[in-house]
Amino acid sequence: MALIDALAVQGAQMLLVLLVAPALVGLVRKIKARLLRRRGAPVFQPYRDLLRLLRKEVVLAENASWLFRVTPYLVFAAGWVAAALVPTFATGLMFSWSADLIAIIALLASGRFFLALAGMDVGTSFGGIGSSREVMIASLAEPAMIMIVFTLALIAGSTQLSTMAAFMDSPAVGLRVSLALALIALVIVALAENGRIPVDNPATHLELTMVHEAMVLEYSGRHLALIELAAALKLLLYVSLIACLFVPWGLARPAQGTVPELVGAAAYLAKLAAGGVLLAAFETAIAKMRVFRVPEFLGAALMLGLLAVLLRFISGSF
Amino acid sequence: MPVIIALWCVAALFALACLGVVTARWRAGTALVYGGCLATSALAFSIALGHLIAGGANSTLVLPLGLPWVGSHFRVDLLAAFFLAVVNLGAGVASCYAIGHGRHEAAPQRVLPFYPAFLAAMNLVILADDAFTFLLSWEFMSLSSWALVMAHHREADNARAGYVYLVMASFGTLALLLAFGLLAGPEGGYAFAAIRADHHPEAIAALVLALVLLGAGSKAGLVPLHVWLPLAHPAAPSHVSALLSGVMTKVAIYGFVRIVFDLLGEPSWWAGMVVLVLAAATALLGVLHALMQTDLKRLLAYSTVENVGIIFIGLGLALAFRANGMSGAAALAFTAALFHVLNHSLFKSLLFFGAGAVLTATGERDMDRLGGLIHRMPWASFAFLVGCAAISALPPLNGFVSEWLTFQAILLSPALPQWGLKILTAAVGAVLALSAALVAAAFVRAFGITFLGRPRSPVAAAATEADRFSLAAMLFLAVLCLLSGILPGYVIDALGPLTESVVAGRLPLQASVPWLAIVPVSESRSSYDGMLVFVFIALSALLSATAIHRLASRALRRAPAWDCGYPDPSPLTQYSAGSFAQPLRRVFGTIVFRARERVEMPPPGDAGPAVLRVDLHDLVWEWLYAPIARAVNVAADRLNHLQFLTIRRYLSLVFLALIALLLVSALWL
Amino acid sequence: MDRLDFDISHLLAGGLVLLSFVLLYQDRLYALLNVYALHALTLALSVAWQAYIQDAPHLYVTAAIALCFKAIAIPTVLRRIVKRLGIHREIETAVGIGLTMLAGIALVALSMVVMLRVTGKANPIAREDLALALAVVLLGLLIMVTRRNAVSQVVGFMSLENGLVLAATGAKGMPLVVEISVAFSILIAFIVIGIFLFRIRERFDTVDVQALDRFRGERR
């Protein structure tokens, strides 16, 4: 019975992230449009786009290999699994221990790995641009992310997301310098990883400035739909990561019954909305930077993370 | 008695070497010798594995060879058993690969005799239980591998590679020789048992550690002693390159572990620091070099340097923990290191096999003349892809597990008492993370440029799939990479008794953990379950695929690439290896390689192309090795004048010597 | 052991050293050869004297060899050779005569210090002889290294060898002296023949570079 329960909750989470992800994207777009005094597409537009794409046929470049066709499913799967392992409305889900935070980051990395390969598969110059820039960004963002993980893990004494979230929720955690540093770093990394302004512009197709879009330029139909969905999941993942680590209030404890879980879900949605608003505001507020400024931007994140870790290593009180 | 069987295997290998001399000329010789090597290695592997898993007692043997008053001691303990297993696994697969690959060998008589000898030497190094036998086998290993590196001696580069390699190797051997001189003392107690028995004072231990870092480090490829590695490993035939990179570096690591962890006794805490600094530098520099290479095999060689760095990070942590009596943490770090030893031997062999397959199919090692091979050699490229994913530490493959364990070990280091170590470990963690990310970039580049896109040269367009044996070896390794990635618990348990015996601590038994997960320290702290991750990804991918194909469209139409509307037929418009690395080169290269980009525009009116030149500097070579070479040459020139003196001058030399000695005897004696 | 024996042998040995200095001083080939003849003669005398006081008859043989072979045969042959090969008569020195003399004096001092310090137990004659013999040997070497001219180098070698014979005879009752002196005479004969056969006219240490390349060391 308990097993069934646990499975149900886990399944619920998987469905939840899958369903909410496009809405988050839509929300961000909507608010950006509003801030630019446009009406903008409705919040649920992304669902329509996805369905449309799914129904369309795939137009495949002649010399695309099997890798090109498999990649969307892999990327989607990796993103989905990763997102499903982050506590959204409840901690200590059934399989949450099967991959700790490091593993989740690695999952995203593998998604990126295959996407970058797919970008080079057709053998167009744009794919190359996209992939090479993507790996450059990733090669700086990932270590920064690992540093952040170190900081949090050293504070919470675990790399297990549920444990960390629970610890963050507990009074044991006070206000800490290293936490603040980690938060800033994490935001920077999240922006970079999701290809948001100022690192990349998800809306543009100005070839010279784009990274992610250039990489997936050759995709169409259901493949493109899956990749879009995976991107949305990634965005969701980062927002919920920040949420469960830095604003963990309202998370349901394991096996507390349905009510707290519903409360948690509500809280989670609220957090997502807030995150979306903030992101949109931030993106409208600032301009995109040149590609070769990005390393400095991410380098800052890396340094912040390292600094946080060092503080933690030197004394527990920071 | 495992040791006896192992020695018989060595004898068999030597016999095969002789056979190789005889049969090199005929066609059957290749299959014969390599088949024999395969069988022998398989036997040795099974013996070693059995000993390791059973956690059997040490089995020793003394033969009346070598130094007469010492005899040559052999012993199989758990440490030796593990490394024997790794070596013979790699050797067996390489032999299987070579049965097919060796057919394309132009000069088999330069490979067949030395290949079994090389295998035998590596086994002997691990079996040896006294200083003389150890060093004899060690140097013989260098010698036989040198012969293999010189197999294609017509290329000038290879000759140079062989030269640098053997000189560096004997430098290392001499360093180890000095180390053993210290350990054995003037009376020459060369047996390891004797060395273990007597206690070595602080200063001696420090000196020995330095010498071992020089000796074993130069063989394993620690910066700054790595320079020979990227020269020599690519020069050899590919199955030998696989052995050199995947296996011989492990033998070097075995040497380090054997001396520092086993013979030297309790280390002092700063030992770990030294090792960690070198290791971090090695990891980072190795991967950055790898990113800059356009020669596929050289790229792989540099990535070997990087992985050696990762392994040594684990070892350094183990040293630090052990020195502070944190046996549990030491066990974690040591396990991580050994696990990575295994993993690297798996995927690096796999990758070199792939490179070899490409080389035989196209005759090209330069990535900028390859591309699109995934269409022509699908299986080989699939295996190579698995290798790339594994070495890039992507879950659920094996590379990730060992790296994850290393991270977990680093996360335990705040408990260390020494400030220096704490801060250093944090920095090392950052470096490790950075190099891990860079490795992913490097192998996206390697696979993408070599196998994806459109062929950049006719040979690449005309490539054909590799032969059966090669494919079998590669796919076998790919499967192993996956298995040890999703079932790491078994590996860790197998390493348990070994870590127990070396660092006096072991990880909790993983077999008891549900769902085949691994829990290095405690459930609440961290856990990872490769199996489940694999299953989840597979399920959700399949689920989505089937769902979409069922409910939504499955229609598909082939068309020319869109490329934003401007598709260019020439394959030269693709990203090349150089251009792919350009962003990273701009980020890191300017500091590490003094990278400069110069665009040479043709004068106005000239229709010639503009040229982009990139010059990179290998600072280690330019600052360390070039000056030494120069100094030797200058000294040689100066002294050379003494060859051209006149008899009278020579007589005056004698005269002066006489006077000097007489003065000495008059004044002092 | 009475005074006279000692004084005479001392006188002869000292005379040998003195003649070595004269050899060192010579810069004319013929004069050099004459002085060498005198040198050998003195040696013969001293050896004979030793034979007498040690009443070791076999030493007379050595003395005879010294007299006939070294004092008479060799110098004449060498004169012939100098004529036949047209070797010109001045001796080129590598170091100035004065400096050479100073060095010689230093060498004598050195040999005295070395020898007289050590041979405490040996009897005085042996000590004197050894010390002076060492001086002669060193002076001979000095001649060899300061003279550019083949013949003069050979003369230097021969005076060196005289010093050896002096030492050998001085060592009381040393066996095989005769054999050794014979062996040495053969050696010298070879050298002289060598000069003749190899047509070594002036000197072997030519300074002209091309010859250097051709002879010494590597053929480029």
Add this chain to the structure above:
Amino acid sequence: MMRIPFGATEAVLLIPLCAAAVLALLPGYRPAARLNVFAAFLTLLAALSLLFGEHPAPGHYLIVDDLNVVFVALNTLVGFTTSIFSASYVGHELETGRLTPAYLRFYHAMYQILMFAMNLALVANNIGLMWVAIEIATLTTVMMVGIYRTHEALEAAWKYFILGSVGIALALFGTILVYVAAEPVIGEGLDAMVWTELVGHAAAFDPALLNVAFVFLLLGYGTKVGLAPLHAWLPDAHAEGPTPISAVLSGLLLNVALYAVLRFKVLMTANEAAVAPGPLMVTLGLVSLVFAAFMLYRRRDIKRMFAYSSIEHMGIIVFAFGMGGPLANFAGLLHMTMHSLTKSSIFFAVGHIAQVKGTQRISEIGGLTETHPLLGWSLVLGVVAIAGLPPMGIFTSEFLVVSSTFARSPLLAILLVFGLLIAFGALLLRLNGLAFGEPRGGTASVKASYAPLFAHLALVFAAGIYLPPQLVAWFRHVSSLLG
């Protein structure tokens, strides 16, 4: 153990002497060469009977003991193999006309006389006799070095002659001094030059006198050993003479001279008051090693290069004996044996190589493993062995020297290792050019006799893995004598 046949010691001396007499008269090169081989073989047999029989009691002139028995055996063995090699070598020289039959007769006679002289020097129990023997050896080798009558050959011979004579003169002076030191203790006459007597009473000698004597002996015989800075004759003599003679010079004569030095070192160690000769030998050894190592880099003549490598190895050996102690001395003795075997085998190979390529210039020889696989690989083997790589005997001795030195005086060991590494680099550099790479030079086929070559290499290889206990026993006894 079998009883030793009567007069094996004398046989070792007489056989070569008689052979020399016959050879001097025997016309025609084939019978001469055969006889040469045969005589060498007989001598070898006699030496082996010495080796395995028990030692005869030492007389006033001759002695066979643990110190020299091994070297006598080695000497005759290498003499035998070299005679086989020289048979095929001089055959080729006759064809090319570099040697005329007349000179050949002379050559064979000289060869046997050289054998006689070296054996005499080895078995001499009388320091005077030993001196005479070494002088004879010098004279004969001088003749043979000059045998080609080319300007370079004559020049080399002359250089060798002059320097050798000076060395011999110094050695004689040292010998006289030893007698003077012994005479007050042992009394006048022959006994005071008999080595066994000297060792017996050495403790009572005047130490200061012994010191001076040793200085002269070291310099005198050291000249023959070829220690820098007394080495000048060695490279040219090796390079310009016929290759069999180069082999004998490097393989045997250097050993014989070194053996003489060792005899006197035993004398020194027997007298506590005398200063230990160690420092002198260590210094000379290191100087020779490092100097020769650097000289290897600029060599253009293949034989001269290996001559310098001989200097280098003599340096190592003298260093080892200078260090002293059971391990180092053992290593030194082993190294002497291994070096003479290896170096002579290298010269066998080099002789044939120079013949097929028609030149001795390294720059004109290349890719031997392609053109002449057997020659090429045996050269590789030889160089590998001489460079101290396993599994060859020299590795063992170098292992012992370095490891036993480092624990006692690290600085010296580091200098030693430095020299070894430099030399290794040079040898390997040249080997790369000679044996590998694009073939250069003639591709004429060889009618070489590989038997001696492979025999030596096999011995060296075997010694690298297994040392017979008998040999070890001898060496250990000798090392205890050497202190």
